[in-house]
Amino acid sequence: MAGDGGPDGPGAKGGWRRTGSLDEFLAAAGPFLRSRPALHTVALTVTDGLVRRGLDLYGDEPPRFGWHEAPGEVPAALLWTPPFAPMLIGGDEAAARGLARVLAEAGGPAPGGIGARVEQAGAFAGEWARLTGRAARRTFRKRLYRLGALTRPTAPPGRARVAGEGDRTTLERWHDGFAADVGLTVGFGAAAWADAGLARGGIRLWEDGGLPVAMAVATPPAAGAVRITTVYTPPHLRGRGYAGAVTADLSARIVAGGDEAVLFTDSANPTSNGLYRRLGYEPLADFAEYAFGADPKSP
Incomplete structure:
Protein backbone atom coordinates (compact mmCIF):
# COMPACT_ATOMS: atom_id res chain seq x y z
CA MET A 1 0.00 0.00 0.00
CA ARG A 143 -6.18 15.87 28.81
CA LEU A 144 -2.99 17.20 27.28
CA TYR A 145 -1.18 19.86 29.31
CA ARG A 146 1.65 22.20 28.32
CA LEU A 147 3.93 23.83 30.88
CA GLY A 148 3.57 27.58 31.30
CA ALA A 149 5.63 29.06 34.14
CA LEU A 150 6.96 26.31 36.38
CA THR A 151 6.05 26.61 40.06
CA ARG A 152 8.25 24.37 42.14
CA PRO A 153 6.55 22.80 45.16
CA THR A 154 8.08 22.69 48.60
CA ALA A 155 10.51 19.83 48.19
CA PRO A 156 10.10 16.72 50.34
CA PRO A 157 13.18 15.10 51.87
CA GLY A 158 15.60 13.67 49.35
CA ARG A 159 16.88 14.59 45.93
CA ALA A 160 16.40 13.88 42.25
CA ARG A 161 18.80 11.78 40.21
CA VAL A 162 18.94 9.94 36.91
CA ALA A 163 18.09 6.25 37.00
CA GLY A 164 20.90 3.81 36.40
CA GLU A 165 21.35 0.15 35.62
CA GLY A 166 21.22 -0.69 39.32
CA ASP A 167 17.62 0.54 39.40
CA ARG A 168 16.41 -1.86 36.72
CA THR A 169 14.46 -4.22 38.99
CA THR A 170 12.68 -1.28 40.64
CA LEU A 171 11.91 0.33 37.28
CA GLU A 172 10.41 -2.82 35.82
CA ARG A 173 8.24 -3.30 38.90
CA TRP A 174 7.10 0.33 38.79
CA HIS A 175 6.35 0.09 35.07
CA ASP A 176 3.92 -2.72 35.79
CA GLY A 177 2.47 -0.86 38.77
CA PHE A 178 1.81 2.20 36.63
CA ALA A 179 0.17 0.08 33.92
CA ALA A 180 -2.10 -1.53 36.51
CA ASP A 181 -3.02 1.87 37.95
CA VAL A 182 -4.09 3.38 34.64
CA GLY A 183 -5.58 0.18 33.24
CA LEU A 184 -3.70 0.50 29.95
CA THR A 185 -0.90 -1.20 28.10
CA VAL A 186 2.12 1.09 28.39
CA GLY A 187 4.02 0.73 25.13
CA PHE A 188 6.53 -2.11 25.34
CA GLY A 189 7.00 -4.72 28.03
CA ALA A 190 8.72 -3.69 31.24
CA ALA A 191 12.20 -4.93 30.25
CA ALA A 192 12.21 -3.24 26.82
CA TRP A 193 10.76 -0.05 28.33
CA ALA A 194 13.53 0.02 30.95
CA ASP A 195 16.19 -0.66 28.29
CA ALA A 196 15.05 2.32 26.22
CA GLY A 197 14.71 4.71 29.15
CA LEU A 198 18.06 3.82 30.67
CA ALA A 199 19.84 4.04 27.31
CA ARG A 200 18.74 7.64 26.75
CA GLY A 201 18.99 8.73 30.40
CA GLY A 202 15.33 9.69 30.32
CA ILE A 203 14.18 8.32 33.69
CA ARG A 204 14.40 10.61 36.73
CA LEU A 205 14.02 9.28 40.25
CA TRP A 206 13.32 10.97 43.53
CA GLU A 207 15.45 9.36 46.21
CA ASP A 208 14.79 9.62 49.95
CA GLY A 209 17.02 8.00 52.53
CA GLY A 210 19.10 6.44 49.78
CA LEU A 211 16.12 4.64 48.24
CA PRO A 212 14.12 5.54 45.10
CA VAL A 213 10.57 6.60 46.01
CA ALA A 214 9.11 8.04 42.77
CA MET A 215 9.88 8.37 39.07
CA ALA A 216 9.04 10.47 36.04
CA VAL A 217 10.08 9.67 32.48
CA ALA A 218 10.84 11.94 29.52
CA THR A 219 10.44 11.02 25.88
CA PRO A 220 13.21 11.99 23.46
CA PRO A 221 12.83 15.57 22.16
CA ALA A 222 10.71 15.77 19.00
CA ALA A 223 10.37 19.02 17.05
CA GLY A 224 10.96 21.06 20.21
CA ALA A 225 8.67 19.22 22.64
CA VAL A 226 9.33 16.60 25.31
CA ARG A 227 6.51 14.61 26.90
CA ILE A 228 6.64 13.52 30.53
CA THR A 229 5.22 10.03 30.96
CA THR A 230 4.95 7.30 33.59
CA VAL A 231 4.91 9.47 36.71
CA TYR A 232 4.68 6.91 39.49
CA THR A 233 4.95 6.59 43.25
CA PRO A 234 4.35 3.21 44.94
CA PRO A 235 1.04 3.22 46.84
CA HIS A 236 2.59 3.06 50.33
CA LEU A 237 4.69 6.18 49.61
CA ARG A 238 2.00 8.42 48.14
CA GLY A 239 0.87 11.70 49.65
CA ARG A 240 4.38 12.84 50.60
CA GLY A 241 5.10 15.13 47.63
CA TYR A 242 7.51 12.81 45.85
CA ALA A 243 5.66 12.76 42.51
CA GLY A 244 5.40 16.55 42.39
CA ALA A 245 9.07 16.95 43.25
CA VAL A 246 10.39 14.57 40.60
CA THR A 247 8.01 15.97 37.95
CA ALA A 248 9.08 19.54 38.74
CA ASP A 249 12.74 18.55 38.54
CA LEU A 250 12.27 16.85 35.18
CA SER A 251 10.15 19.74 33.87
CA ALA A 252 12.87 22.24 34.77
CA ARG A 253 15.46 20.17 32.93
CA ILE A 254 13.30 19.99 29.81
CA VAL A 255 12.79 23.75 29.76
CA ALA A 256 16.48 24.36 30.41
CA GLY A 257 17.23 22.27 27.34
CA GLY A 258 15.13 24.62 25.21
CA ASP A 259 12.11 22.34 24.72
CA GLU A 260 8.44 22.61 25.67
CA ALA A 261 7.28 20.25 28.41
CA VAL A 262 3.94 18.48 27.92
CA LEU A 263 2.10 15.62 29.59
CA PHE A 264 -1.22 13.77 29.59
CA THR A 265 -3.55 13.02 32.47
CA ASP A 266 -6.69 10.98 32.88
CA SER A 267 -9.39 13.63 32.71
CA ALA A 268 -11.30 11.84 35.49
CA ASN A 269 -8.38 11.88 37.96
CA PRO A 270 -8.63 15.03 40.13
CA THR A 271 -5.38 14.26 41.98
CA SER A 272 -3.11 14.25 38.94
CA ASN A 273 -4.90 17.17 37.28
CA GLY A 274 -4.61 19.24 40.44
CA LEU A 275 -0.94 18.40 40.87
CA TYR A 276 0.07 19.41 37.36
CA ARG A 277 -1.93 22.63 37.47
CA ARG A 278 -0.12 23.59 40.69
CA LEU A 279 3.18 23.01 38.92
CA GLY A 280 2.18 25.44 36.16
CA TYR A 281 0.84 23.09 33.49
CA GLU A 282 -2.02 24.52 31.42
CA PRO A 283 -4.70 22.52 29.55
CA LEU A 284 -4.09 22.34 25.81
CA ALA A 285 -6.59 19.79 24.41
CA ASP A 286 -8.83 16.86 25.37
CA PHE A 287 -8.55 13.46 23.70
Whole structure:
Protein backbone atom coordinates (compact mmCIF):
# COMPACT_ATOMS: atom_id res chain seq x y z
CA MET A 1 0.00 0.00 0.00
CA ALA A 2 1.86 3.08 -1.19
CA GLY A 3 0.50 6.57 -1.75
CA ASP A 4 -2.73 5.12 -3.01
CA GLY A 5 -5.83 6.20 -1.09
CA GLY A 6 -6.55 2.47 -0.95
CA PRO A 7 -4.80 -0.83 -1.36
CA ASP A 8 -4.98 -0.99 -5.13
CA GLY A 9 -5.48 2.17 -7.16
CA PRO A 10 -3.77 5.56 -7.37
CA GLY A 11 -5.19 8.84 -6.15
CA ALA A 12 -6.94 10.04 -3.03
CA LYS A 13 -10.30 8.82 -1.79
CA GLY A 14 -12.45 11.20 0.22
CA GLY A 15 -9.44 13.48 0.50
CA TRP A 16 -7.43 10.74 2.22
CA ARG A 17 -4.25 9.14 0.95
CA ARG A 18 -2.83 6.03 2.59
CA THR A 19 0.59 4.44 2.45
CA GLY A 20 2.75 1.82 4.08
CA SER A 21 5.87 3.94 3.48
CA LEU A 22 7.09 5.92 6.48
CA ASP A 23 9.29 8.06 4.24
CA GLU A 24 6.35 8.98 2.01
CA PHE A 25 4.19 9.74 5.03
CA LEU A 26 6.79 12.01 6.63
CA ALA A 27 7.43 13.81 3.36
CA ALA A 28 3.72 14.60 3.03
CA ALA A 29 2.57 14.99 6.64
CA GLY A 30 5.80 15.73 8.50
CA PRO A 31 5.54 19.53 8.17
CA PHE A 32 1.97 19.37 9.52
CA LEU A 33 3.05 17.26 12.51
CA ARG A 34 6.00 19.53 13.28
CA SER A 35 3.87 22.68 12.98
CA ARG A 36 2.38 22.08 16.45
CA PRO A 37 4.87 19.92 18.36
CA ALA A 38 3.08 20.14 21.72
CA LEU A 39 -0.30 19.15 20.29
CA HIS A 40 1.17 16.43 18.05
CA THR A 41 3.62 15.08 20.63
CA VAL A 42 2.53 11.43 20.45
CA ALA A 43 2.64 11.21 16.66
CA LEU A 44 6.05 12.86 16.63
CA THR A 45 7.58 10.53 19.21
CA VAL A 46 6.03 7.44 17.62
CA THR A 47 7.32 8.29 14.15
CA ASP A 48 10.72 9.20 15.60
CA GLY A 49 10.87 5.75 17.21
CA LEU A 50 9.93 4.08 13.93
CA VAL A 51 12.67 6.01 12.11
CA ARG A 52 15.32 5.15 14.70
CA ARG A 53 14.35 1.58 15.56
CA GLY A 54 12.50 0.21 12.55
CA LEU A 55 8.94 -0.43 11.44
CA ASP A 56 8.70 -3.56 13.60
CA LEU A 57 9.11 -1.50 16.77
CA TYR A 58 5.61 -2.28 18.03
CA GLY A 59 5.09 -5.72 16.50
CA ASP A 60 5.21 -7.83 13.39
CA GLU A 61 2.20 -6.27 11.67
CA PRO A 62 3.40 -3.34 9.55
CA PRO A 63 2.29 0.21 10.43
CA ARG A 64 -0.13 2.11 8.24
CA PHE A 65 -0.08 5.82 7.54
CA GLY A 66 -2.23 8.39 5.86
CA TRP A 67 -2.93 12.06 5.41
CA HIS A 68 -5.91 14.19 4.48
CA GLU A 69 -5.36 16.63 1.65
CA ALA A 70 -6.95 20.06 1.30
CA PRO A 71 -5.93 22.82 -1.12
CA GLY A 72 -2.42 23.88 -0.19
CA GLU A 73 -2.21 22.00 3.10
CA VAL A 74 -2.35 18.73 5.00
CA PRO A 75 -4.81 19.33 7.87
CA ALA A 76 -4.95 15.79 9.29
CA ALA A 77 -2.98 12.57 9.48
CA LEU A 78 -3.47 8.90 10.28
CA LEU A 79 -0.91 6.90 12.28
CA TRP A 80 -1.72 3.24 12.91
CA THR A 81 0.84 1.00 14.59
CA PRO A 82 -0.78 -2.40 15.28
CA PRO A 83 -1.56 -3.84 17.76
CA PHE A 84 -2.51 -0.34 18.95
CA ALA A 85 -5.59 1.45 17.64
CA PRO A 86 -5.18 4.09 14.92
CA MET A 87 -4.51 7.69 15.87
CA LEU A 88 -6.23 10.49 13.99
CA ILE A 89 -4.18 13.68 14.29
CA GLY A 90 -5.90 16.97 13.54
CA GLY A 91 -8.70 17.49 11.05
CA ASP A 92 -12.36 18.19 11.69
CA GLU A 93 -15.35 15.94 12.24
CA ALA A 94 -16.01 15.63 8.51
CA ALA A 95 -12.45 14.41 7.92
CA ALA A 96 -12.87 11.91 10.77
CA ARG A 97 -16.06 10.50 9.27
CA GLY A 98 -14.36 10.36 5.87
CA LEU A 99 -11.48 8.36 7.31
CA ALA A 100 -13.92 5.92 8.89
CA ARG A 101 -15.53 5.38 5.49
CA VAL A 102 -12.17 4.87 3.79
CA LEU A 103 -11.05 2.27 6.33
CA ALA A 104 -14.42 0.51 6.34
CA GLU A 105 -14.26 0.12 2.56
CA ALA A 106 -10.58 -0.80 2.39
CA GLY A 107 -10.83 -4.42 3.43
CA GLY A 108 -8.07 -6.05 5.39
CA PRO A 109 -7.69 -5.85 9.17
CA ALA A 110 -10.26 -3.62 10.86
CA PRO A 111 -9.20 -1.20 13.58
CA GLY A 112 -10.07 -2.21 17.11
CA GLY A 113 -10.68 1.39 18.08
CA ILE A 114 -9.67 5.00 17.49
CA GLY A 115 -7.83 7.71 19.39
CA ALA A 116 -8.17 11.42 18.56
CA ARG A 117 -9.28 14.74 19.97
CA VAL A 118 -12.67 14.36 21.60
CA GLU A 119 -14.88 15.64 18.78
CA GLN A 120 -13.00 13.83 16.02
CA ALA A 121 -12.87 10.56 17.96
CA GLY A 122 -16.61 10.69 18.53
CA ALA A 123 -17.30 11.44 14.88
CA PHE A 124 -15.10 8.56 13.68
CA ALA A 125 -16.59 6.12 16.22
CA GLY A 126 -20.15 7.07 15.33
CA GLU A 127 -19.53 6.66 11.61
CA TRP A 128 -17.68 3.39 12.11
CA ALA A 129 -20.59 2.00 14.14
CA ARG A 130 -23.07 3.13 11.49
CA LEU A 131 -21.11 1.57 8.65
CA THR A 132 -20.08 -1.70 10.28
CA GLY A 133 -22.67 -2.37 12.96
CA ARG A 134 -19.87 -2.69 15.51
CA ALA A 135 -20.66 -0.97 18.80
CA ALA A 136 -18.29 1.84 19.81
CA ARG A 137 -17.47 2.30 23.51
CA ARG A 138 -15.44 5.16 24.91
CA THR A 139 -12.67 3.65 27.01
CA PHE A 140 -10.58 6.63 28.02
CA ARG A 141 -10.57 10.40 28.05
CA LYS A 142 -7.36 12.28 28.66
CA ARG A 143 -6.18 15.87 28.81
CA LEU A 144 -2.99 17.20 27.28
CA TYR A 145 -1.18 19.86 29.31
CA ARG A 146 1.65 22.20 28.32
CA LEU A 147 3.93 23.83 30.88
CA GLY A 148 3.57 27.58 31.30
CA ALA A 149 5.63 29.06 34.14
CA LEU A 150 6.96 26.31 36.38
CA THR A 151 6.05 26.61 40.06
CA ARG A 152 8.25 24.37 42.14
CA PRO A 153 6.55 22.80 45.16
CA THR A 154 8.08 22.69 48.60
CA ALA A 155 10.51 19.83 48.19
CA PRO A 156 10.10 16.72 50.34
CA PRO A 157 13.18 15.10 51.87
CA GLY A 158 15.60 13.67 49.35
CA ARG A 159 16.88 14.59 45.93
CA ALA A 160 16.40 13.88 42.25
CA ARG A 161 18.80 11.78 40.21
CA VAL A 162 18.94 9.94 36.91
CA ALA A 163 18.09 6.25 37.00
CA GLY A 164 20.90 3.81 36.40
CA GLU A 165 21.35 0.15 35.62
CA GLY A 166 21.22 -0.69 39.32
CA ASP A 167 17.62 0.54 39.40
CA ARG A 168 16.41 -1.86 36.72
CA THR A 169 14.46 -4.22 38.99
CA THR A 170 12.68 -1.28 40.64
CA LEU A 171 11.91 0.33 37.28
CA GLU A 172 10.41 -2.82 35.82
CA ARG A 173 8.24 -3.30 38.90
CA TRP A 174 7.10 0.33 38.79
CA HIS A 175 6.35 0.09 35.07
CA ASP A 176 3.92 -2.72 35.79
CA GLY A 177 2.47 -0.86 38.77
CA PHE A 178 1.81 2.20 36.63
CA ALA A 179 0.17 0.08 33.92
CA ALA A 180 -2.10 -1.53 36.51
CA ASP A 181 -3.02 1.87 37.95
CA VAL A 182 -4.09 3.38 34.64
CA GLY A 183 -5.58 0.18 33.24
CA LEU A 184 -3.70 0.50 29.95
CA THR A 185 -0.90 -1.20 28.10
CA VAL A 186 2.12 1.09 28.39
CA GLY A 187 4.02 0.73 25.13
CA PHE A 188 6.53 -2.11 25.34
CA GLY A 189 7.00 -4.72 28.03
CA ALA A 190 8.72 -3.69 31.24
CA ALA A 191 12.20 -4.93 30.25
CA ALA A 192 12.21 -3.24 26.82
CA TRP A 193 10.76 -0.05 28.33
CA ALA A 194 13.53 0.02 30.95
CA ASP A 195 16.19 -0.66 28.29
CA ALA A 196 15.05 2.32 26.22
CA GLY A 197 14.71 4.71 29.15
CA LEU A 198 18.06 3.82 30.67
CA ALA A 199 19.84 4.04 27.31
CA ARG A 200 18.74 7.64 26.75
CA GLY A 201 18.99 8.73 30.40
CA GLY A 202 15.33 9.69 30.32
CA ILE A 203 14.18 8.32 33.69
CA ARG A 204 14.40 10.61 36.73
CA LEU A 205 14.02 9.28 40.25
CA TRP A 206 13.32 10.97 43.53
CA GLU A 207 15.45 9.36 46.21
CA ASP A 208 14.79 9.62 49.95
CA GLY A 209 17.02 8.00 52.53
CA GLY A 210 19.10 6.44 49.78
CA LEU A 211 16.12 4.64 48.24
CA PRO A 212 14.12 5.54 45.10
CA VAL A 213 10.57 6.60 46.01
CA ALA A 214 9.11 8.04 42.77
CA MET A 215 9.88 8.37 39.07
CA ALA A 216 9.04 10.47 36.04
CA VAL A 217 10.08 9.67 32.48
CA ALA A 218 10.84 11.94 29.52
CA THR A 219 10.44 11.02 25.88
CA PRO A 220 13.21 11.99 23.46
CA PRO A 221 12.83 15.57 22.16
CA ALA A 222 10.71 15.77 19.00
CA ALA A 223 10.37 19.02 17.05
CA GLY A 224 10.96 21.06 20.21
CA ALA A 225 8.67 19.22 22.64
CA VAL A 226 9.33 16.60 25.31
CA ARG A 227 6.51 14.61 26.90
CA ILE A 228 6.64 13.52 30.53
CA THR A 229 5.22 10.03 30.96
CA THR A 230 4.95 7.30 33.59
CA VAL A 231 4.91 9.47 36.71
CA TYR A 232 4.68 6.91 39.49
CA THR A 233 4.95 6.59 43.25
CA PRO A 234 4.35 3.21 44.94
CA PRO A 235 1.04 3.22 46.84
CA HIS A 236 2.59 3.06 50.33
CA LEU A 237 4.69 6.18 49.61
CA ARG A 238 2.00 8.42 48.14
CA GLY A 239 0.87 11.70 49.65
CA ARG A 240 4.38 12.84 50.60
CA GLY A 241 5.10 15.13 47.63
CA TYR A 242 7.51 12.81 45.85
CA ALA A 243 5.66 12.76 42.51
CA GLY A 244 5.40 16.55 42.39
CA ALA A 245 9.07 16.95 43.25
CA VAL A 246 10.39 14.57 40.60
CA THR A 247 8.01 15.97 37.95
CA ALA A 248 9.08 19.54 38.74
CA ASP A 249 12.74 18.55 38.54
CA LEU A 250 12.27 16.85 35.18
CA SER A 251 10.15 19.74 33.87
CA ALA A 252 12.87 22.24 34.77
CA ARG A 253 15.46 20.17 32.93
CA ILE A 254 13.30 19.99 29.81
CA VAL A 255 12.79 23.75 29.76
CA ALA A 256 16.48 24.36 30.41
CA GLY A 257 17.23 22.27 27.34
CA GLY A 258 15.13 24.62 25.21
CA ASP A 259 12.11 22.34 24.72
CA GLU A 260 8.44 22.61 25.67
CA ALA A 261 7.28 20.25 28.41
CA VAL A 262 3.94 18.48 27.92
CA LEU A 263 2.10 15.62 29.59
CA PHE A 264 -1.22 13.77 29.59
CA THR A 265 -3.55 13.02 32.47
CA ASP A 266 -6.69 10.98 32.88
CA SER A 267 -9.39 13.63 32.71
CA ALA A 268 -11.30 11.84 35.49
CA ASN A 269 -8.38 11.88 37.96
CA PRO A 270 -8.63 15.03 40.13
CA THR A 271 -5.38 14.26 41.98
CA SER A 272 -3.11 14.25 38.94
CA ASN A 273 -4.90 17.17 37.28
CA GLY A 274 -4.61 19.24 40.44
CA LEU A 275 -0.94 18.40 40.87
CA TYR A 276 0.07 19.41 37.36
CA ARG A 277 -1.93 22.63 37.47
CA ARG A 278 -0.12 23.59 40.69
CA LEU A 279 3.18 23.01 38.92
CA GLY A 280 2.18 25.44 36.16
CA TYR A 281 0.84 23.09 33.49
CA GLU A 282 -2.02 24.52 31.42
CA PRO A 283 -4.70 22.52 29.55
CA LEU A 284 -4.09 22.34 25.81
CA ALA A 285 -6.59 19.79 24.41
CA ASP A 286 -8.83 16.86 25.37
CA PHE A 287 -8.55 13.46 23.70
CA ALA A 288 -10.71 10.34 23.72
CA GLU A 289 -10.19 6.70 22.86
CA TYR A 290 -12.91 4.31 21.69
CA ALA A 291 -12.93 0.54 21.40
CA PHE A 292 -15.07 -1.22 18.78
CA GLY A 293 -17.03 -4.39 19.44
CA ALA A 294 -16.85 -7.57 17.42
CA ASP A 295 -18.10 -7.58 13.86
CA PRO A 296 -21.73 -8.77 14.02
CA LYS A 297 -21.21 -10.48 10.65
CA SER A 298 -18.48 -12.72 12.07
CA PRO A 299 -19.42 -16.38 12.75
